[in-house]
Amino acid sequence: MPELPEVETIRLGLKTFILGHQLQTIKVLCQKSFLGPTDPLIGAKIIRLRRRGKALLVDLDNSLTLLIHLRMTGQLIFRSTGTEKGQAPLKASSTKTKSLSLKPLSDDNAFAGGHPTDSFYSPLPNTQTRVILKLDHGTLFFNDQRKFGFIKVLPTVEVEQDNFIASLAAEPWEIDFSDFYRILQRRTHSSIKSLLLDQKVIAGLGNIYADEALFFAGVHPARLAGTITELEAHRLLDGAIFSMEASIKSGGSTMKTYVRADGSKGNYLEQFAQVFRREGLPCRRCGHEIEKTRVAGRGTHFCPICQPLKGEL
DNA sequence: CTAGGATCCTGTCAGC
DNA sequence: TGCTGACAGGATCCTA
Numbered sequence: 001m002p003e004l005p006e007v008e009t010i011r012l013g014l015k016t017f018i019l020g021h022q023l024q025t026i027k028v029l030c031q032k033s034f035l036g037p038t039d040p041l042i043g044a045k046i047i048r049l050r051r052r053g054k055a056l057l058v059d060l061d062n063s064l065t066l067l068i069h070l071r072m073t074g075q076l077i078f079r080s081t082g083t084e085k086g087q088a089p090l091k092a093s094s095t096k097t098k099s100l101s102l103k104p105l106s107d108d109n110a111f112a113g114g115h116p117t118d119s120f121y122s123p124l125p126n127t128q129t130r131v132i133l134k135l136d137h138g139t140l141f142f143n144d145q146r147k148f149g150f151i152k153v154l155p156t157v158e159v160e161q162d163n164f165i166a167s168l169a170a171e172p173w174e175i176d177f178s179d180f181y182r183i184l185q186r187r188t189h190s191s192i193k194s195l196l197l198d199q200k201v202i203a204g205l206g207n208i209y210a211d212e213a214l215f216f217a218g219v220h221p222a223r224l225a226g227t228i229t230e231l232e233a234h235r236l237l238d239g240a241i242f243s244m245e246a247s248i249k250s251g252g253s254t255m256k257t258y259v260r261a262d263g264s265k266g267n268y269l270e271q272f273a274q275v276f277r278r279e280g281l282p283c284r285r286c287g288h289e290i291e292k293t294r295v296a297g298r299g300t301h302f303c304p305i306c307q308p309l310k311g312e313l
Numbered sequence: 314c315t316a317g318g319a320t321c322c323t324g325t326c327a328g329c
Numbered sequence: 330t331g332c333t334g335a336c337a338g339g340a341t342c343c344t345a
Contacts, residue, residue, distance in 0.1 A: 001338035032321090054339080071339045073323080115338080128323085146322045148339065164340085190316065199340075207338045269338095276338080297318070299336075 001115045002070040004054055004171065004204030005247035010076055010113035011051045017078045017111055018046050018135060023060070025134040033130035033144060036153025040064060053168045053203035057159060065159050067152040068142070074149030075114035077124060080138040083109050086123045119143050168203045172240040175202055181233050188226025194296035195225050196236070205240055208269075208276045209247075211301045213239035215275045220309040221295045221302055246272050275301040 002010070022045050026038040041064065048059035056076075058066040068076070079086075087104045103109070105121055112120035117128075124141045125132055131142035131151055142151055152162075159165055169175065183201050184192070195201045196210040205213065214221050216239025219232050228236075250271060269277060274284055279292035283303040292301050 003338060006338085069339085072337065073339095144322095145324065146337085146339095148321065187315070194316080197339085209338085211338095298338090 001072060001206070002054060002074060002113070003206035003209055003244075004051075005209070005244045006113060007051055007054050007056055007070070008248050009251055011049045011056055013111045013113060014076060014078060014140075015049050017080075017138065018058075018140065019049065021046055021135045021137055023133060024136060025132075027132040027134075028130075029125070029132070030130040030144075030147060032147060033142065033149065034151050034153075038153075041066075041153065052165055053171065053199055054206070055165065055168075059156055063156050065154050065156040067154055067159065067162060067165070069149055069152075069164070070114050070144070071146070071148035071150075073115040073128075073145040075112065075117070075119055075128075075141075075143040077112045077114075077119060077141040077143060078110060078138055079105070079124065079141070080109040084124055084139055086121050114143075115145065117143075117145070164199075167200050169199065169201050171203045172205075172237050172244070175237065177234065177237070180237065181230060184225040184228050184233060188224060190225045191221065191296050192219060192223045192225050192228055192236070193221040193298070193300060196240070197296060197298070202237075202240070204244065207298050207300075208273070209240060209243050211276045212243035212274060213237075215239070215303060215307060216242060218306055220307045221300045222293075222309060243272070275303060277301065 022043060023041050026041055028034040028038060040062065041060065044060040044062045044064065046058055047061045050057040050059065054069065056068040058068065060066070070076070083103055083105060085102055087102050119126060119128060124139075124143075126143070128143045128145050129141050130144050130147065133140040133142070142149075154162060180202065184195065187195060193210055193214065196205050196213060197207070211221065213236050217232055217235035219228065219236060275290050278290045279301055281290055282288065283290055283306060286303065286305045288303055288305040290301055290303055292299060294300060
């Protein structure tokens with residue numbers, strides 16, 4: 001799930017908790033979730049949090065960096081010392097003294113980001129916890145249901161040579177339009193959606209913001225890249241920037257569910273999504289029913305009126 | 314080189 | 330209730 005706005009929200013939120021703090025122990029519960037040695041990390045201090053596309057980079061004061069990619073279902077959950085067990089379920093018939101003794105999670109003692117699940121506020125570690133990083137003032141849990149995500153240890157100076165980082169294109173804010181448009185012209189037989197999802201073409205978009213950008217631009221997701229006009233390409237970049245900025249401003253699509261702790265999801269999708277997961281609902285622009293199909297092997301949402309497959313403007 | 318499909322893994326949900 | 334298959338907000342590898 002986590003796309004650029006979610007990772008950026010995690011970077012900003014986690015920063016206030018872990019910057020300047022020291023790693024004390026690291027427990028790897030799933031080997032494939034942690035690439036590299038843990039020993040050299042012990043005692044190191046976190047000095048910087050960066051982001052490249054959907055990758056989070058945690059720089060340490062010993063010239064090492066943790067490259068974290070959450071892929072589909074990764075989560076990063078920080079809890080201050082004493083709050084690891086999470087908070088008492090609000091709806092449960094809380095006559096039990098045990099749950100009453102749990103301190104509620106708040107912006108002051110906890111942070112959770114990534115794939116939204118109960119893990120944001122329920123007891124940790126749980127069955128989806130893959131790595132436990134203990135700091136001097138709390139614990140950072142790396143959870144990941146599907147084990148696609150990972151934490152990778154790299155010398156800081158070699159981060160840029162990492163295969164994934166090195167192949168990343170620019171983000172929509174910095175991308176050079178002629179570079180972008182040239183790729184659309186060259187890969188004429190790709191659907192435009194598959195190119196928007198390709199991190200080597202443009203960095204940061206995933207399935208949500210690709211669909212949102214296409215809606216914003218009035219472009220059908222299955223349009224072949226070679227048929228996209230310059231105006232449409234500009235509007236696609238504008239749409240990507242617009243939807244991702246709106247999401248970052250609202251705290252990403254999934255944040256702070258623990259505050260309410262009622263199982264409700266985050267706010268971006270509810271408040272701002274125009275098409276994503278809105279199949280069967282009226283288009284916010286024209287009122288026609290939003291449709292869901294499959295493009296580039298992914299579930300794809302669009303408005304057939306606002307995003308016609310045939311015909312130019 | 315390109316484009317499409319399978320694949321990694323676990324959980325959930327719809328349909329029988 | 331239990332089973333089955335489809336699918337899931339990502340990226341890579343394999344094939345033709």
